[in-house]
Amino acid sequence: MFDLHEQFGDIDIYLFDQILKGRIARGMRVMDAGCGGGRNLVYLMRAGYEVFGMDADPGAVAATHRLAGRLAPSLPPENFRAEPLEAGSLPDAFADVVLSSAVLHFAADDTQFLAMLRGSWRMLKAGGLWFCRLASSIGMEDRVRPVAGRRCLLPDGSQRYLVDAEMLMDLTEKLGGRLVDPLKTTVVQDMRSMTTWVVRKATT
Secondary structure (H helix, E strand, O other), rough: OHHHHHHHHHHHHHHHHHHHOOOOOOOOEEEEOOOOOOOOOOHHHOOEEEEEEEEEHHHHHHHHHHHHHHHOOOOOOOHHHEHHHHHHHOOOEEEEEEEEEOOHHOOOOHHHHHHHHHHHHHOOOEEEEEEEEEEEEEOOOOEEEEEOOOOOEOOOOOOOEEEOHHHHHHHHHHOEEEEOOOEEEEOOOOOOOEEEEEEEEOOO
């Protein structure tokens, strides 16, 4: 019997959607910027993609190393690095796809958010695909409480750096990209809002 969880792990359902749409295809080099323990890389490793991961947490990167050792032992260990996104050592414009799933909303302030974003975006090739999921205030504007700047207290008791639609559209233009899909936001009842931001980087 085909085991979906074994094949795909705990993949972000909106990332799965991009794979189903053919936007992340075999032969592409995929960078997971803020990879954690590699939950979004299970299918990609199994399918033979050339994958890379970066995370500031050495323990998370160690877990991704172990996952790769089990699912894709041919991947070089140096593909997975314990480094902050703001100051990663991988080269510019080397990945066809950059993933940023539930990462940028941990920024402390505007300065760190932009540094994390630019540190991730710079690794994306011209014409490449940027897939990002992050907390937002969209659909929950009256339920979040500002703490400092865009850092807000959410109904679930956590603090996150929150974007909104206007900010994401402005960033898309400033980065030199175009939306591949409209912004899509899931409001998790009495907890938080999560927005999916998928962008194609300009070719020139």
